[in-house]
Amino acid sequence: MTTHASAPLTAPLRNVEYRVLWAAEAISSAGDQLAKVALSILVYNRTGSALWAAVVYALTFLPALAGGLGLSFLADRYPRRVVLASSAAVQAVLVGLMSIPGMPLGVLCGLLVVVQLAASPANAAQNAITREVFEDDELYLRSQDLRGITTNTVQLLGLAGGGLLVTAVGSSWALAIDAVSFAVAAVIVRIWVHDRPAAGGEQTTWFGATRWVFGQRRLRVLIALSWLVGLSVVPEGLAAPLARQLGEPSAAVGWLLAADPLGFVVGAYLLSKFASAPTRQRLLGVLATLSLALLALFLLRPNLPVALVLLALAGAMGAYIITVTATFSTWVPNELRGGAGGLYRTGLRVAQGVGVAIGGVVAQATGSAVTAIALAGVAGVVLAIPTAFSWTRVRHAVAADSGL
The missing domain is CATH 1.20.1250.20 (MFS general substrate transporter like domains)
Structure with missing residues (x-):
């Protein structure tokens, strides 16, 4: 309704x-x-x-x-x-x-x-x-x-x-x-x-909701969209080495950490003001891909102001996760919503933790935080594009079943 x-x-x-x-x-x-x-x-x-x-x-x-x-x-x-x-x-x-x-x-x-x-x-x-x-x-x-x-x-x-x-x-x-x-x-x-x-x-x-969720293709695709956030958070774990590599003072670490949540707030506000729920669902794949493509632009070796803009824009695009979470909750029956929500939240946090850890390993191996962030963006785009197509198919199937 x-x-x-x-x-x-x-x-x-x-x-x-x-x-x-x-x-x-x-x-x-x-x-x-x-x-x-x-x-x-x-x-x-x-x-x-x-x-x-x-x-x-x-x-x-x-x-x-x-x-x-x-x-x-x-x-x-x-x-x-x-x-x-x-x-x-x-x-x-x-x-x-x-x-x-x-x-x-x-x-x-x-x-x-x-x-x-x-x-x-x-x-x-x-x-x-x-x-x-x-x-x-x-x-x-x-x-x-x-x-x-x-x-x-x-x-x-x-x-x-x-x-x-x-x-x-x-x-x-x-x-x-x-x-x-x-x-x-x-x-x-x-x-x-x-x-x-x-x-x-x-x-x-115990785990009844988990078994039910993974039996639903549409929910599996939503979970996949949420896990892409694991690559979006890589810059957070590399804020200190990134500031040092950019030749900036320690104060820049706070700016780099604040850019993403600030962008997220702006993005969430704009989506809420100008896009209806169906429109936001249609945009999920696009926004998820763009949030990671902006990180891939670190391949251009930006200076601090450009890096802050890229991170803020990535955060704004990353506000798509609100729609993913809300849609997931709506599509789960009320009697399973608590357990299913716990599964979703846990998967999201694990993805974020693993993403930051992998970003740290890549930065250590390459000796460059900028390179690690750029590679996270490239890998994210590679994963986001097929996920976005899967989401489009799922959304159309749900609409057809609902007679919309």
């Missing part, structure tokens, strides 16, 4: 449930940005070891991957409001314990693992509830635009001021702020989000 093709970007905020879900995510995301910076500074100051700092950063990533596959089904088996509020409450308590000054490093790492595991069913429940809130496809897509813009804006603010704030208040207080953000999220979700019965119930099985 699509009735609000001209709805403004802020239209979803008129819905009280979505407004609460959006606010809860924004608040906890801001707290998480602080916590990541705080943990890195805390561990490095205490151990003086870059390895330990890297290990702790990895612990903000790896458990979420396992949880995304193994725990997301809880958002189908149990009422989603309960899952979301309970997960946020658990995270508030655990991060609160992490904020205690002098907490042993091993205990800190253990708590961090559990915090990240608890995030998986929460994310699955959040995504599934949002789809339930909106019956209108256009409003739902705009709700995802708003989420994407908010998340990337929070990321930009974290890059701009996270380190300064942690330095000002201290690591323990920054973690305490993160704990409070989770507590606030738990309370407002519990009060204002409707209590719905479990979508899947007792018949929900």
